[in-house]
Structures are given as structure tokens and as C-alpha cells.
Amino acid sequence: MNIKExxxxxxxxxxTVSRVLNGSSKVSEETRRKVNDVLNKVNFKTxxxxxxxxxxxxxxxxxxxxxKRINRQLNSxxxxxxxxxxxxxxxxxxxxxxxxxxxxxxxxxxxxESKLKTVNGLLLIGGDTTIEHVKFIKKYGIPIVLxxxxxxxxxxxxxxxxxxxxxxxxxxxLISKGLKxxxxxxxxxxxxxxxNRYDGFISTMENYKLLPKDYEYNDEIMEDMKxxxxxxxxxxxxxxAIFASNDPIAMKVIETLNNFRIRVPxxxxxxxxxxxxxxxxxNPSLTTLKVPMYEMGSLAVKRLIDIITNHDVYxxxxxxxxxxxxxxxxx
Amino acid sequence: MNIKExxxxxxxxxxTVSRVLNGSSKVSEETRRKVNDVLNKVNFKTxxxxxxxxxxxxxxxxxxxxxKRINRQLNSxxxxxxxxxxxxxxxxxxxxxxxxxxxxxxxxxxxxESKLKTVNGLLLIGGDTTIEHVKFIKKYGIPIVLxxxxxxxxxxxxxxxxxxxxxxxxxxxLISKGLKxxxxxxxxxxxxxxxNRYDGFISTMENYKLLPKDYEYNDEIMEDMKxxxxxxxxxxxxxxAIFASNDPIAMKVIETLNNFRIRVPxxxxxxxxxxxxxxxxxNPSLTTLKVPMYEMGSLAVKRLIDIITNHDVYxxxxxxxxxxxxxxxxx
DNA sequence: TTTCTTTATGTAAACGCTTCCATATTATCA
DNA sequence: TGATAATATGGAAGCGTTTACATAAAGAAA
Numbered sequence: 139m140n141i142k143e144x145x146x147x148x149x150x151x152x153x154t155v156s157r158v159l160n161g162s163s164k165v166s167e168e169t170r171r172k173v174n175d176v177l178n179k180v181n182f183k184t185x186x187x188x189x190x191x192x193x194x195x196x197x198x199x200x201x202x203x204x205x206k207r208i209n210r211q212l213n214s215x216x217x218x219x220x221x222x223x224x225x226x227x228x229x230x231x232x233x234x235x236x237x238x239x240x241x242x243x244x245x246x247x248x249x250x251e252s253k254l255k256t257v258n259g260l261l262l263i264g265g266d267t268t269i270e271h272v273k274f275i276k277k278y279g280i281p282i283v284l285x286x287x288x289x290x291x292x293x294x295x296x297x298x299x300x301x302x303x304x305x306x307x308x309x310x311x312l313i314s315k316g317l318k319x320x321x322x323x324x325x326x327x328x329x330x331x332x333x334n335r336y337d338g339f340i341s342t343m344e345n346y347k348l349l350p351k352d353y354e355y356n357d358e359i360m361e362d363m364k365x366x367x368x369x370x371x372x373x374x375x376x377x378x379a380i381f382a383s384n385d386p387i388a389m390k391v392i393e394t395l396n397n398f399r400i401r402v403p404x405x406x407x408x409x410x411x412x413x414x415x416x417x418x419x420x421n422p423s424l425t426t427l428k429v430p431m432y433e434m435g436s437l438a439v440k441r442l443i444d445i446i447t448n449h450d451v452y453x454x455x456x457x458x459x460x461x462x463x464x465x466x467x468x469x
Numbered sequence: 470m471n472i473k474e475x476x477x478x479x480x481x482x483x484x485t486v487s488r489v490l491n492g493s494s495k496v497s498e499e500t501r502r503k504v505n506d507v508l509n510k511v512n513f514k515t516x517x518x519x520x521x522x523x524x525x526x527x528x529x530x531x532x533x534x535x536x537k538r539i540n541r542q543l544n545s546x547x548x549x550x551x552x553x554x555x556x557x558x559x560x561x562x563x564x565x566x567x568x569x570x571x572x573x574x575x576x577x578x579x580x581x582e583s584k585l586k587t588v589n590g591l592l593l594i595g596g597d598t599t600i601e602h603v604k605f606i607k608k609y610g611i612p613i614v615l616x617x618x619x620x621x622x623x624x625x626x627x628x629x630x631x632x633x634x635x636x637x638x639x640x641x642x643l644i645s646k647g648l649k650x651x652x653x654x655x656x657x658x659x660x661x662x663x664x665n666r667y668d669g670f671i672s673t674m675e676n677y678k679l680l681p682k683d684y685e686y687n688d689e690i691m692e693d694m695k696x697x698x699x700x701x702x703x704x705x706x707x708x709x710a711i712f713a714s715n716d717p718i719a720m721k722v723i724e725t726l727n728n729f730r731i732r733v734p735x736x737x738x739x740x741x742x743x744x745x746x747x748x749x750x751x752n753p754s755l756t757t758l759k760v761p762m763y764e765m766g767s768l769a770v771k772r773l774i775d776i777i778t779n780h781d782v783y784x785x786x787x788x789x790x791x792x793x794x795x796x797x798x799x800x
Numbered sequence: 801t802t803t804c805t806t807t808a809t810g811t812a813a814a815c816g817c818t819t820c821c822a823t824a825t826t827a828t829c830a
Numbered sequence: 831t832g833a834t835a836a837t838a839t840g841g842a843a844g845c846g847t848t849t850a851c852a853t854a855a856a857g858a859a860a
Contacts, residue, residue, distance in 0.1 A: 140816055151840045156818055166838060183566050187521035188816035191845045235514050290634060293790045300786065303621060433783045440775075452764045455631065455788040459624045471846055482810045487848060497808060519846035522815045805858070811851085820843085827836070 139180055148176040159184060190447045201257055202229055202242040205266035209244050220414050221431055222263060225285060228435025229261060236443055249274060259442045261285055265329055281445040285438045288330045288455065295445065295453045297438040301331050301411070304427040304460035305338030308381055308409045311462065313346050315469050317378040317407065321370065322352040323391060324383035335383050335411060351377075355387060363394040371398070377406055379468070385410035385417045385426055392422070392467060407468035413461070422466030430458050470511055479507040490515060521567075532588055533560055533573040536597035540575050551745045552762055553594060556616060559766025560592060567774060576602065585609050590773045592616055596660055612776040616769045619661045619786065626776065626784045628769040632662050632742070635758040635791035636669030639712055639740045642793065644677050646800050648709040648738065652701065653683040654722060655714035666714050666742060682708075686718060694725040702729070708737055710799070716741035716748045716757055723753070723798060738799035744792070753797030761789050 141159075145152045150169060157165045158173040165173075176182075204222070226242065233240040245262070249271065260275060263285045272292055275282055284296035305322075312320050322339045325332040336352065343350035351374055355366060370377070382388035388410030392402045402408050402422055410417060413428025437456055472490070476483045481500060488496050489504040496504075507513075539553060557573065564571040576593070579585060580602065590612045593602070598618050603625055606613055615627035636653075643651050653670045656663040667683065674681035682705055686697060701708070713719035719741030723733045733739050733753055741748060744759025768787055 141818095142816075152817080153819075153840060153842095154838085157839090160818080162819095164838065169838080181562075183562065185522070185566065185816050187518040188845090189818075190518040191516070191522055191815090191847085192817040192819085193845085235517075237516070290637070306621070430783045437785065444771075452761045453790055454768065455790070457786040457788070459784055459786070472848095473846075483847080484810060484812095484849075485808085488809090491848080495808065500808080516846050519815090520848080522817090522845090523847035523849085524815085801860100803858100803860075806856085808853100808855080810853075813848105813850085815847085817845085818843105821841085823838100823840080825836100825838075827834100829834080830832090 139182060140185070144173070144176050144180070144182060148173045184448075186448050190443075193447065201248060201260050202226060202240060203245045203248055203260060203262045203267075204242060205245045205264065207266055220416070221412060221429075224431035225263060225435040228432035228437075229285075229439050230435075232436040232439040236439070238439070238443070245271065259283070259446050261438055261442060262287065265331070281442060283438045283442045283445070285434060286331070290330070293453045295441055295455070297434050297441065297456045297458070298331070299429040299434065300457040300459050301334030302338035303457075304411060304429075304462075305335040305381065306342045307460075307462055308411075308427060309339050309342040310346075311464075312379045312381070312407060312409070312468070313342075313348070315407070317469075318348055319375070319378040320348065320350075320381060321374060321377045321379075322350065322381045322383070323355055323366070323387055324352060325355060325387075327354070332383050339381055363390050364397070367391070367394045367398060376400070379407040379409070381409050381411075383411055385412040385414050385424060388424055388426070388467070389417070389420055392420075392424075403466065403468050409468050411460075413463060418465070420467075425465045425468035426463050427460040428463050429460050434458060470513060471516065475504070475507050475511070475513060479504045532579060532590075533557060533571060533592045533594060534576045534579055534598075535573060535594050536576045538597055539595050551747070552743060552760075555762035556594060556766040559763035559768075560616075560770050561766075562763075563767040563770040567770070569770070569774070571770075580605060585611065590614070590777050592769055592773060593618065596662070612773060614769045614773045614776070616765060617662070621661070624784045626772055626786070628765050628772065628787045628789070629662070630760040630765065631788040631790050632665030633669035634788075635742060635760075635793075636666040636712065637673045638791075638793050639742075639758055640670050640673040641677075642795075643710045643712070643738060643740070643799070644673075644679070646738070648800075649679055650706070650709040651679065651681075651712060652705060652708045652710075653681065653712045653714070654686055654697070654718055655683060656686060656718075658685070663714050670712055694721050695728070698722070698725045698729060707731070710738040710740070712740045712742075714742055716743040716745050716755060719755055719757070719798070720748070720751055723751075723755075734797065734799050740799050742791075744794060749796065751798075756796045756799040757794050758791040759794050760791050764789055 141152050141155050145155045148155065150173060154165060154169060155173055158170050158177070230240055245266065257280055259281045261283050262271070265287055267284060267287050267289070269289055269292055272282060272284075272289060272294055276294075282294055284294060286298060288296050288298050309320065320343065322336065324336050327333045327336055339352070340350045353366060353370060355363070380388075380391055382391055388408050392408050395402055395406065395408075400406060408425070410424050410426040413426050417424035417426050437458070441454070441456065472483050472486050476486045479486065481504060485496060485500060486504055489501050489508070535553070539549060561571055576597065585606065588611055591606060592614050594616045596618055598615060598620070600620055600623055603613060603615075603620060603623055607625075613625055615625055617629060619627050619629050640651065651674065653667065655667050658664045658667055670683070671681045684697060684701060686694070711722055713722055719739050723739050726733055726737065726739075731737060739756070741755050741757040742760075744757050748755035748757050768789070772785070772787065
């Protein structure tokens with residue numbers, strides 16, 4: 139069953155059927171009804187490959203939106219840089235394969251421009267995307283896929299990593315090694331990513347009837363982590379293991395512990411999260427949960443293509459599993 | 470960059486390029502090398518859509534595996550029937566659209582057969598799939614996608630509905646209507662679906678500083694719910710709203726409440742979960758969260774195709790958002 | 801040498817859809 | 831009323847592949 143047969147039974151041309159299918163305005167009410175009747179009767183579904191092939195003439199622009207903050211970091215030497223670079227690499231290569239034009243722009247720019255109207259789809263990367271941004275863009279009816287960001291109250295497509303599962307795995311690993319005094323050092327919990335990892339840690343500890351203990355850090359503490367470690371040692375004592383909510387924290391923790399003459403992993407095991415490359419070079423090399431960043435970007439593009447070409451309507455949340463990488467910083 | 474350009478620069482016909490690309494034997498060594506040189510130089514990648522369109526039928530066999538229990542229910546008149554029928558409809562139509570052959574078999578059958586080796590991919594539907602099943606099949610290196618089932622400890626692709634979000638939405642809705650005494654009646658929490666909905670309910674109530682109260686039901690109670698309602702009324706008092714973890718429970722609750730001369734929704738609001746069709750005919754018509762069942766099946770097939778054709782390696786979890794449908798059983 | 805195979809390559813027709821362009825119809829205006 | 835503009839529809843050319851069929855070249859058999 140194809141468009142041609144539909145056309146024949148509806149007594150119109152294939153062009154007209156296509157127009158009805160795509161909601162183009164140049165069809166009379168009567169014809170539209172006639173075609174729709176046939177369409178419904180046979181429960182017609184457009185062949186995605188054919189549509190995709192035909193439509194390819196059009197320049198599909200995908201704006202990879204990055205907030206000013208992240209963009210600055212992308213240009214500076216930072217871990218964020220590595221993370222998002224990998225994601226963007228995945229985006230660009232997958233886009234190229236599908237002959238889609240990608241442009242990386244700053245979020246602030248696109249929000250001010252009425253350029254929005256020329257865009258076929260948007261990828262919004264990272265934690266700076268807010269509900270307002272999404273709502274604003276949605277008004278234009280432009281498909282969006284969030285990357286490494288999830289906004290629970292909004293039903294919007296997103297690709298994220300499974301922090302809950304990862305944290306849970308790490309915690310179980312430590313427990314399986316006989317460790318019991320495990321603490322979690324994490325970022326602000328209103329960030330969904332940190333929250334997920336936190337939840338995974340807490341619930342796993344509770345499942346094993348162990349007392350979960352967690353400490354929140356802020357940007358100042360990143361400068362100097364001594365006060366935090368000090369506090370932990372005083373109020374909690376020396377933990378057997380520390381699970382940090384990302385790699386930079388983990389490395390900072392190790393550094394600071396060393397200053398306290400506490401050895402990693404002999405005295406305390408440390409596990410990070412993200413799997414950035416520096417972690418491997420670090421001494422001791424960092425045990426971590428690797429987020430498949432390239433895949434994240436790649437999947438986001440594929441999803442966007444699906445949405446655009448199939449008029450896919452149900453938003454989905456795609457979570458990628460992380461990969462546990464055992465290295466030197468933990469037993 | 471397409472096959473035609475490759476052909477031109479390699480000084481051969483497009484047919485020949487295609488033959489080289491597909492490893493057909495009817496190409497001389499010399500020509501093959503010539504073409505491959507060009508291919509490598511420009512890092513050519515075949516357009517998937519075009520290929521898909523041109524190939525009339527890819528012989529990918531997908532076994533939709535259904536456990537005996539569910540299969541029995543599919544043949545009998547049950548709500549499970551409706552739910553899984555819709556899912557299977559999505560699977561079959563999407564498969565057909567992609568010219569893939571689908572066969573619905575019973576889980577028990579396939580596990581005993583060495584037929585497994587002839588299969589390109591498997592879809593496992595529903596809550597009866599166990600870790601052992603998956604592990605067994607994985608041994609054969611066959612791609613699997615779980616549908617409406619999630620096994621946290623195993624990194625296996627799955628398509629599920631977002632119970633947490635749905636439950637959370639329902640709870641917020643009730644709270645927004647000024648209701649405070651809200652309880653949750655749910656199934657066994659070791660089923661990930663019920664657990665998710667439970668978590669969504671609990672955490673939302675806590676967010677609003679309300680006391681969450683929940684009751685677990687079992688199959689006997691489904692026969693006669695009087696004891697449970699009795700217990701609730703005695704220990705908790707009359708709730709203002711009841712959120713049930715699926716539609717059948719919700720309807721049973723309403724029925725039983727009516728026997729107690731308690732009116733729905735005047736005295737107590739009731740919300741279900743699933744969005745099965747009977748709920749609409751029910752009196753009062755059921756407020757519920759609709760799981761996009763068709764989409765669930767459809768997405769599962771698409772994911773399986775991706776895994777098979779792209780050799781996609783990172784397993785992902787795809788969650789579909791539910792849709793809140795306000796009807797007569799709630800204010 | 802002639803005829804018959806075999807092998808390598810090219811030509812062109814699909815695959816199902818979108819969309820530019822042309823045409824036919826109807827409405828609008830002077 | 832005739833000229834013009836607006837609107838609805840159809841025809842047909844792509845989109846990038848695959849592949850049946852045709853053809854050319856070369857080798858084998860007579």
C-alpha cells in the first residue's frame with residue numbers, strides 16, 4: 139500500500155495525497171476529506187525511507203545550541219570542553235552521514251533572532267537549558283531534543299545518561315569489595331544529573347542496610363576542598379570509599395586526601411563519574427563510570443531526524459547506560 | 470557525495486560501485502581496487518534511506534516473544550489482552566512498514582529450540598521476562614529489545630513507559646485541586662512498573678509536604694476488594710483521592726467504593742493508569758494516564774532495526790511519557 | 801576460424817515519496 | 831464583459847540505491 143494506490147482509489151493525483159499527508163494548505167476541504175477517508179480506511183503510514191530520501195533536497199538545519207557559559211568553557215581548557223566536544227563530535231558525524239547541516243550557535247543568540255523560523259530542528263546541549271527556553275522555542279513548533287538535560291515537567295525529547303544505574307553499580311561494586319563506610323560527594327541536587335546519581339547511591343546503600351552519607355559541594359569548594367574533607371573527617375571519620383558525582387570532583391578529592399597524607403586507594407577508594415580522558419592519565423588513574431558521549435550526540439541526531447521525517451509525536455526519554463571502568467583509584 | 474560521483478571519478482558505472490559496496494562477486498579485482506580507492510579517499514558512507522528503499526525486502530526475522538501466561542490472556546477476554554494487543558499492533562505495523570518479517574511465539578518455545586540461531590533479533594514483551602531468559606538469549610549474540618519491561622541489573626535495550634512522571638503528574642493534579650488526603654493503591658513493588666509509579670507518587674507528596682500513604686494489593690484482593698477498602702477506612706479514614714497503579718484496580722476500587730455508598734468523584738476522586746479503552750466506557754468514565762502502547766511497540770521495532778543494521782552497540786532505555794486524560798472519576 | 805560459454809560491465813527501471821512547474825478552474829476587478 | 835489574479839490539481843522530475851537485463855569482451859570448444 140503506497141501513496142499511488144491511495145491516489146488511485148481516492149481519484150486524485152499522488153501530489154495531492156502527498157499534500158494532504160503533509161498538511162500543505164493548497165488542498166480544498168473536499169479533496170482533503172476524500173483523501174483522508176481513504177487514508178484512514180487503510181490506516182496508511184508513509185514509508186519513512188522514501189520520505190527521507192525525497193525530502194533530502196531540503197537543507198535541514200540543526201542548531202546545536204550551547205549556552206554562552208558552556209561555549210566559553212569549550213574554548214578554554216576544561217573538562218566540560220572534553221565532554222561536550224565528544225557529544226558534538228557524535229552529533230556532527232551522524233549529521234553528516236545523514237546529509238544534515240549542523241550549526242553550533244549560542245543559546246542566547248538564537249533566542250533573540252527570528253531566525254528560529256528557518257530552522258527545522260534544534261538540539262539543546264547541557265544543563266543550562268531552562269523551561270523558559272524550551273517553551274519559547276516550542277511556540278514556533280520546532281522539534282527539540284535535549285542532550286544531557288532532562289526537564290521533568292515538560293514532555294520534551296531528551297537523551298541522557300543513566301546516572302541512577304551508574305551510581306547504583308558503583309555503590310554495589312564498593313560494597314562487594316567489603317567496604318561499608320561509603321560517602322557521596324555531589325553537586326547541587328536540583329541538577330537532574332546529580333540528583334539521579336544521588337538517588338542511585340542512596341537507594342543502593344539502603345538496600346544493603348548501610349547508612350548513606352552525602353556532602354554537597356559548591357564552586358568555592360572546588361577551589362579549595364580542604365574545608366570539606368576536614369569536615370568529613372571530623373564529623374564522619376575516615377570513609378572507606380568516596381563516590382563523587384563527577385570526575386573533576388573525584389580528582390580534586392584525591393588531591394586533597396593526599397595533602398592529608400591519606401592514600402588512595404590504600405586508605406580510601408575513590409570513584410568518579412563521566413569517564414573523561416584525563417582521568418586515565420591521572421595518578422592514580424581514576425575508577426569511573428563512563429558516559430558514552432559520542433553515542434549521546436549520535437542518538438540525539440537520529441531522534442531528531444525521526445521526529446522531523448516521521449512527524450513523530452510522542453516524546454521519549456532515551457537513557458544510555460554508563461560503563462564501569464575499574465582503574466587505580468579504587469580497590 | 471553519492472554513488473554516482475564515485476562512479477564518475479572511478480570511471481565505472483554506478484552498478485559497479487554498488488557491487489563493490491555490497492561485496493558482490495561479479496567484479497574484477499582490478500576494478501574493485503580502483504573503486505575502493507575512491508571510496509576510501511572520500512570516506513564514503515551509503516545513504517541508509519536510499520538503500521532501504523531500493524532493497525525490496527530485508528529478511529530480518531523478529532520474534533515477538535510472549536510468555537505463555539500473557540498469551541493465554543491474549544486469547545481470553547482480559548485487559549492485558551488490550552494492552553499487549555496494542556503493543557503488538559505497533560510492532561507489526563512498523564515491521565511491515567519496514568518490510569520486516571515478524572512472528573509471535575511463546576517464550577517457552579523459543580528457549581528450548583535451537584531455532585534461536587536463525588533469528589536476527591528478538592522482542593520480549595512484558596513483565597514475565599527474567600534475567601535468566603535474557604542471559605540465555607544473549608549467549609547466542611542475538612540483539613534483544615525488552616518491551617514494557619526493564620531489568621536494571623542487565624544492560625539491555627528496552628522500551629518502557631515513564632511511570633514516575635505519570636504518577637507524579639497525577640498526584641500534582643489532585644493536589645492542585647485542593648485535595649490533600651491522597652492514597653496510592655498499588656501492585657507488588659518488585660515489578661519495576663509499579664515501583665516507578667509508587668516512587669512518583671511518594672516523592673511528589675513529600676515535595677508538597679503531604680503525608681503519602683500506600684496500600685499494596687494482591688491477586689486475591691482483586692477478587693474481592695472489600696477487606697482492603699474496609700481497612701483503609703478504618704485505619705486512614707476516607708481519602709479525598711485514590712491513585713491506583715493501573716486501570717483495572719481503579720475500576721475495582723470505584724466498584725467497591727460504590728458498595729460502601731461512597732460516590733466517585735463527589736466523595737473521592739479516583740485515577741488509574743494505563744489508558745485501556747474500557748476505562749472510557751466505565752461509569753464514571755475513568756481518569757487515567759494513557760500509556761502510548763502502539764508507540765511502544767513501534768519504537769521497539771525501530772530500535773531493533775537500528776541495532777541490527779547499524780551494529781549499534783550501546784544499549785539504551787527508551788521511556789515514553791504518558792498522557793493525562795481527565796474524565797469522570799475525578800474532580 | 802566459428803560458435804558457444806563465461807565473465808565483467810553498463811543501462812535503465814524500479815523503490816515511495818516530495819515538490820516545481822504547468823494547467824485548469826474559479827473568483828475579482830475594472 | 832473581458833482581463834487578471836488567485837486557487838486547486840495534476841504531471842513529471844528528482845532523491846540515492848539496487849538489480850534484472852542487455853551487451854561486450856574474452857576464453858573454450860568444435
